[in-house]
Amino acid sequence: MKKIVIVGGGTAGWMSALIMARQWNTQGFQIELLESPEVGIIGVGEGSTPALKVFFDLLGIAEAEWMPECNATYKCGISFENWSTRAGYERYFHPFSAALDRQTLPMFMHNVQTRLRGADLYAHPDRFFIASRIARECLAPVAPENFPFDVHYGYHFDAVLLGQFLRKKAIARGVVHRVCHVVQVQQDDAGNIVAVVSDTGDVHAADFFVDCTGFASLLLQKTLQTPFVSYRNNLLNDAAVAMPSDIGEKIPSETVSTALNNGWAWKIPLTNRYGNGYVYSSQFCSADEAEHELRARLGLLDADIPVRHLKMNIGRVREHWVKNCLAVGLSQGFIEPLEATALFLVQQTIAIFAEDFTRGEFTDRYRTEFNQRINGHFDGVRDYIVTHYKTSSRTDTEYWRANTADQQDVSQTMLELYSSWFAGKDLAAEVQRLNISSYYPAPSWYCILAGMGILPKAEQVRKPTAEEARFDLPAMDNFLRRCTLNFSDHRWYLEKLASNFPVYTE
Template sequence: MQITQDPIKKFVIVGGGTAGWLAGATLGNIFKHSDVEVELIESEDVNIIGVGEATIPPLIDTLESLGIDLSEFISATQASFKWGIKFENWYQEGHSYFHPFGELGKRIDGHEFYQCWLKLKAHGDNTPLMAYSPEAVLAENMRFFVPHQAMNTPLSGARFALHLDAVLAGKYLRNFAQSIGVKRTVGHVELVDKTLDGNIASVTLSSGHTIAGDFFIDCSGFNSLLIGNALNTDYQDWSEYLPCNRAVVVQTTLSEDIAPYTISRAQEAGWSWHIPLQHRMGNGYVYCDKYISDEQATATLMKNISGKALTPPRVIPFRTGLREQVWHKNCLALGLAQGFLEPLESTAIHLVSKSLALFVRMFPTKQHNAILQAEFNRRIHQDYVEIRDFLVLHYCTTKRSDSPFWQDWQHRPIPQTLQQRINFFAQQGGLLRETEALFQATSWYAVLDGMKVNPLSYNPTLDALDAKTLHKSLNMGRTALEQCVLKQPSHLQFLQQYCPAENP
């Protein structure tokens, strides 16, 4: 059988920033030894939003797959390391918990570690769950580790992410992409021309220059010049479940040690973030304007910062949700053009890289393929639903009722998909697992335990294990973890030795 292909020969990416240049780097890396062209159009009139400065561990895998030197990237983006997120005041005022990456403990005689911990808790052991998390213990002690030296130690399963300067990350990826053949064109898209069958044929810049292509990638941010304006793809609004619709952001000087974690602090009408980089602190307040004005939100944020302001506060409106079709016709939307979920769990850059990886797996030709597009859109929608439900979990389990915002959360409807998860967990601490899910067991356990959602019992098969023997085993593991952590360098020492920041 002879297979005929009609391959794509020209990709046009509209929009720069992290999303655009990550797309350029990915496609440029794939086609660097071919005749396929990748051209990115970047407007100097459009400011980068630059909110997503905290990431999650899959970014490390993405950078390594591109052949990017991690130490060089960290230095160039003024990055610091991230073991997870410390949530303050979410359950109630004065309460905090930690959401780490990686795994919690080790399986014991075939039993999941969480179930072993749950049994001991039922028998009166009050050791916190996070005492068994390498990332949580490292974060508490402000330590980092030399990864290759952690093999065969209690730290071997630890996973980390980065805090980075989004603008510098975009510049780094731009230089990398250009070095492997991606063409950069500076200009502002004024017109989008379509073929008779509705595909995008070309874009015309304000200079009058026209750029044609076979496939277009929309990284134009909230403007959605291609997928929204030109192709009229509808937007699913999820404000029913996630009502926050604005953020005010400000950058400040560092006034204390560089913590290896993000702080998320619940506020009167939402929550604030505090992200330490090597050269400054990123701060923001995500809120709903139904409960607080921009001026009040700005004042709240400024009261919660440490250090001196480096930039004036900037308000960014947004609408939570995603496009009905993120791949439509010969156009793929990425980043803010694709959708938006508040940055509570730092998923923005991950959704870009995940979309690109899935697109590569379902790579099209010039010919329209409804089957590929439908499955791609289904999978991306599934990813957004998973993240949406996980974000809602942080809100709907609160006991706060000290402001109208939190009072309303006591009665707000939650997605049925999330309710099913909570109901299932409430029985024996079990989780509903999905293929290729972003949030694995540790994440669900961390937030559910942190928000004091306690199951009625543990799995009865754990009664086959002797409680005293189990207690001894867990205690030995916890002690070994603590001793190993205290031998590691401080986070600041590691940064200064292995990947000090370049001058901004």
């Protein structure tokens, strides 16, 4: 095993190249990346989970280096607006975790569980997490040295600039970059790929191939004929329209996801603009109608700002590693970007592959196990996304009625989890029992189910006992308020980072 060819120079291709170069360059591997001059990258996908920080830390790339180049901002979590019509629950925040959650999470979980058993206790998630306060106040979630309680965060970034940055880094780290359009894939008698051929006739032979060709999935689906497992019975959205808008003085440190007539809109703050998009179902609304609704919402009906229309193939391949080929990124599957999980899945795929391929001494010994693990990640993320729809109380359009109509396509795991919730069982224990905490941990499940207001209503609850009402929430508010004083204004912090002023992470 000496040479790996990656076909595709989108974010997935360059992330794969960087991780593989880090893992195997010292062992004499050559990594070559081929990128078509004809097919552009998808160019959307501007939000991440905290996993992206792990990626940059692993590669030793400082925030001060990459964030200003990519117009990047910090992200503490996602606000969900208008997903629920239940009074008091029209909005909630899904926070990334923080060290201080150790203090406040037990209070939240206790109050939720106790309310589920009929006691009148406050159970909306937003009050309990420092990340929601930091986001609400447009602060940067970077803790100063003298406040040793980290807040985990993700990022927002310009997808095109991030691609260019990663390309520059990968080339500097020894990845060979070739601009060429692949038109043919050569296989041996056993079906293994031996080479890809460009439109100029150049033959690129390798021992292993990575398919990062986006939705085209040239190697894994088109050549190796790997079946695609569609999620369309669970998730109706299959199209999106995206456009930028101006950003004001304050830079929020959260993504906002607002439910609209036939889907939902994202609002992602960068240092120089907002990225906006409407993810919708083409069964219920045309591209023109979606564009009109998005423009109207942004107050840009007549503005001369171009939009991008995109189609999405929702689901995953049955196997991600087939013969001597691994698919990474949109070529392996895609789940609508409601929780911005695509790059997280890219990272999981490459990291687990690198581990399995190395311990299998560059054979396919762990391929079956690998494919099962990656399928588990995709299906686990899908279940969490599906829960946003199944817990929505909206019935105001055909789209929402179709989404909330019945539970027939919900996975068995979800049916068990939902029924445990309604039975008031210990949900954290159920998440463990169902073995789903590596996809979404228990706090995320508490946040979504309580945040959507799947709780007994005011008229259904009784006065709590003193033992049930044992947590002093005003004291907790005071504690979180004072902790939040340690964090700086988001824009100020980003400007300091860009000017190489020694901010406290450096």
